[in-house]
Amino acid sequence: MNSSNVLEIFKEITRIPRESGHEEMMGEYLRSFAEKRNLECRIDKVGNVCIVKETSPGKENVPTLVLQGHQDMVCEKSKGVDHDFLKDPVNYVVEDSWMVAKDTTLGADDGIGVAAMLALLDSDLPMGRIECVFTVSEETGMDGAFGMEKGFFTGKTLINLDSEDEGQMFIGCAGGLDTTARFSYGSEDLAPGHAPVRLEIGGAVGGHSGDDIDKGRANTIQLMARFLFSELPFGVQLIMLKGGNKPNAIARECEAIIAVPDRKATIARFNSSAGDVRGEYVRTEPGMTFSASEYRCTEKPIETPVAVNLVQALFACPHGVESMSRDIPGLVETSTNLASVNMRRQGVIEVVTSQRSAITSARRMMAAKVEACFLLAGAEVEHTSEYPGWKPDVDSRILKICVESYRKLFGFDPEVKAIHAGLECGLFGEKFGGLDMISFGPTLRGVHAPGERLDLNSLDKFTDHLVDVVTSFK
Numbered sequence: 001m002n003s004s005n006v007l008e009i010f011k012e013i014t015r016i017p018r019e020s021g022h023e024e025m026m027g028e029y030l031r032s033f034a035e036k037r038n039l040e041c042r043i044d045k046v047g048n049v050c051i052v053k054e055t056s057p058g059k060e061n062v063p064t065l066v067l068q069g070h071q072d073m074v075c076e077k078s079k080g081v082d083h084d085f086l087k088d089p090v091n092y093v094v095e096d097s098w099m100v101a102k103d104t105t106l107g108a109d110d111g112i113g114v115a116a117m118l119a120l121l122d123s124d125l126p127m128g129r130i131e132c133v134f135t136v137s138e139e140t141g142m143d144g145a146f147g148m149e150k151g152f153f154t155g156k157t158l159i160n161l162d163s164e165d166e167g168q169m170f171i172g173c174a175g176g177l178d179t180t181a182r183f184s185y186g187s188e189d190l191a192p193g194h195a196p197v198r199l200e201i202g203g204a205v206g207g208h209s210g211d212d213i214d215k216g217r218a219n220t221i222q223l224m225a226r227f228l229f230s231e232l233p234f235g236v237q238l239i240m241l242k243g244g245n246k247p248n249a250i251a252r253e254c255e256a257i258i259a260v261p262d263r264k265a266t267i268a269r270f271n272s273s274a275g276d277v278r279g280e281y282v283r284t285e286p287g288m289t290f291s292a293s294e295y296r297c298t299e300k301p302i303e304t305p306v307a308v309n310l311v312q313a314l315f316a317c318p319h320g321v322e323s324m325s326r327d328i329p330g331l332v333e334t335s336t337n338l339a340s341v342n343m344r345r346q347g348v349i350e351v352v353t354s355q356r357s358a359i360t361s362a363r364r365m366m367a368a369k370v371e372a373c374f375l376l377a378g379a380e381v382e383h384t385s386e387y388p389g390w391k392p393d394v395d396s397r398i399l400k401i402c403v404e405s406y407r408k409l410f411g412f413d414p415e416v417k418a419i420h421a422g423l424e425c426g427l428f429g430e431k432f433g434g435l436d437m438i439s440f441g442p443t444l445r446g447v448h449a450p451g452e453r454l455d456l457n458s459l460d461k462f463t464d465h466l467v468d469v470v471t472s473f474k
């Protein structure tokens with residue numbers, strides 16, 4: 001088995017629609033793939049698929065090895081592109097040894113992991129019993145891994161094929177949860193002599209609230225809260241506040257409409273503080289923009305006691321890295337993201353934050369600290385969407401096998417890392433218990449966005465490594 005077997009299967013997979021939540025055609029493809037080869041195939045009620053290939057002669061004493069990836073893909077396309085992800089095949093080109101989808105996502109995350117498993121199932125390599133597990137809806141909350149029942153696979157060693165950097169072995173990931181604060185408010189009249197001003201901070205780099213939380217990027221909600229806090233002594237009234245978007249993204253823009261006694265003075269102070277902030281972020285935020293202008297609106301301000309509490313809580317709320325790993329240098333262990341603020345419905349302002357850590361107690365401590373901050377300000381606080389992490393085990397047996405195999409093939413050691421983001425491994429570890437796990441894959445760039453690409457040279461190395469690990473596992 002070599003990388004062209006994997007690539008041929010991946011090209012087939014690019015023709016199968018498989019947006020998260022719509023994996024039916026993919027499930028059918030997997031079922032018929034197994035049927036044609038007389039392999040046992042199980043499908044559970046959420047749509048996860050497990051295909052089993054029994055032991056090759058002479059490998060009877062090798063323990064079962066689980067391989068795992070996800071069926072679904074993130075479906076994003078460039079503005080103006082006519083593409084129906086529910087029926088159209090992905091268009092791709094091969095350029096300079098990269099396979100690229102120019103106008104859409106490619107789906108190599110995780111179609112290439114799926115293709116690698118199918119190539120193994122199709123091969124006649126000498127190996128022990130393998131269970132290939134294909135989950136659904138990883139990209140929209142890991143519903144497949146959440147819904148999987150105990151006993152769906154039986155092996156105690158698992159290789160996850162959903163990583164994006166060839167030459168890196170992942171042995172841990174963060175778990176997470178969201179913490180939402182809600183402020184109820186009434187409105188008040190515009191104070192005599194007050195007039196509205198619109199403030200906007202935008203163009204920040206943003207990024208992933210796990211992978212990018214240690215990159216020193218600006219959080220535009222924090223910056224807006226900082227300015228509003230400095231305006232409180234001038235009798236500012238808050239009419240509207242909105243910033244950030246998804247819980248797992250660093251806020252890239254924030255907008256506020258306020259009413260102030262002296263618009264020119266407020267705008268001058270905003271511009272001067274914008275100059276300070278630009279200076280602080282000159283290296284990481286070259287495109288950040290600030291604007292303040294006189295505004296007209298008829299909406300009434302939020303009652304001032306609530307507005308003051310909100311501004312103080314947003315300014316005090318922790319954001320960023322709380323602690324670094326003591327096992328793996330450079331790895332963020334615990335962090336929190338002040339993700340969004342929104343007036344979703346009349347009379348309620350909602351602040352969404354999200355916390356991450358590979359260690360459950362540390363993750364809950366972080367969430368409680370954010371909760372304390374908003375309780376002080378009189379908000380109601382709720383924790384939701386918790387998922388477990390995967391604590392790195394530097395003494396893992398499968399890690400040792402993978403590192404030795406890599407060194408034998410390529411003459412140097414792979415990097416051993418953990419990620420400060422979620423992987424399905426966290427859920428498997430919690431659900432099945434006692435699993436020895438690792439995650440690796442070929443190099444992908446720009447995943448989850450149009451232009452996603454797969455490095456074909458890295459696919460050669462990844463395939464050789466995978467084959468060697470699977471055939472030498474004992």
Ligand SMILES: [Zn+2]
Nearest residue numbers: 109110138162
């Ligand atoms: Zn993935």
